[in-house]
Amino acid sequence: MRDLEQTLREHPFLEGLDTEHLKLLVGCASNVVFKSGEFIIREGEEADAFYFIRQGRVLIETHVPQKGPIMIRSREAGEILGWSWLVPPYRWHFDARAVELTRAIALDGKCLREKCEEDHDLGYEVMRRFVAIIAERLEATRLQLLDIYGNSTNK
Template sequence: MATAHNLFDAMPPEQRRMLTELAREVTLPRATRIFEEGRRADRFWIVRSGQVALDQHVPGRQPAVVETLGRDELLGWSWLFPPYLWHLGARTVGPVEAVEFDAAAVRELCERDPLLGRAVYRYVAETVSRRLHGTRTRLLDLYGPQGSGFDD
């Protein structure tokens, strides 16, 4: 199965309808701190427009931006896995339009409806896998011998 373009594409129409009923449109102004690393992960978002910078705490310095998310991207996956704490922080780069979901309600829906649960877990897993691959590539570019290519 190919990777779904967004969360809603990842599921059959009836499950899409059930998840949509839990969605709430939000507008986040520029420089809004959406969540903080180590705090309770109780929501997640699908970005509709704008950009969100994911960052990591660095003692004695400003948080280091590790990735920037944009249109149709999932913001937040820590809500799906115990202990439900954010692994990173997030701040809007400019104004952001997004669809927000209550994490507990979505987890409950996933438990009640196995088709929806499978689609959500698979979509989140594919998102995490894709981002991990991107992180590895960036690390090779920063620290690998001559970037991500190898010379003989």
Template structure:
């Protein structure tokens, strides 16, 4: 199998479809490969949201601290998912914990780098936000359904 660059990986990702080669080059320049072991935290609630983590292989979970109960899984993430959106919203702090459920391989984009590229190239920024909003909306919907499942099971 041929070695894939970060640019190649992003070009195949649904959140980047429609980006031209120049836009992919700009964003890929902000990226690096990351690996997490099963059980390892990708980030903790309250941490500075400095990285856009895109799962390549493996599964992760979004967890919320529940007093007296331990962490509650409120969302399951799979290859192709973008793990967190907190980097978009000042003060750019993670709003939950994210944990690797299995061993994970990911692309990590430096959030400041991505935002700077969007500021410098407003068409890129517009396209990125326009293409990423449906992914964010789908995730919010899935999280709501998972919470409904969780609370619905306890209400019986």
């Protein structure tokens, strides 16, 4: 528990969060480990958590029939994985797979949603941080869609 609190306190994602709120978060947190190749998230399943990745690399991907998995984005140590736990109906939209041994802290989504509902100050702090993450993903996705290296005269 000490270790969890310490790790979360030092995480840039939670920088500036007061101790009381941090303790609430720690109450929903647990250490998890995924082997290389193991799925962390499966499309369509209940989005019941998000992850602070501490070590390793995770690929967010989707499976296209006849084409196989298409990688959308990678997540590495220091980054956050997953935000569907925040948005009804709380289902994952993509797969996420560890491609190396990956250690993370999982935060229980249902637990955290309830706490946010009880304490809107905490809800605001969590929401504020996730909006930044979602905005970054959106911006990166737009850039990705522009296919900037494409050779427009030949392709």
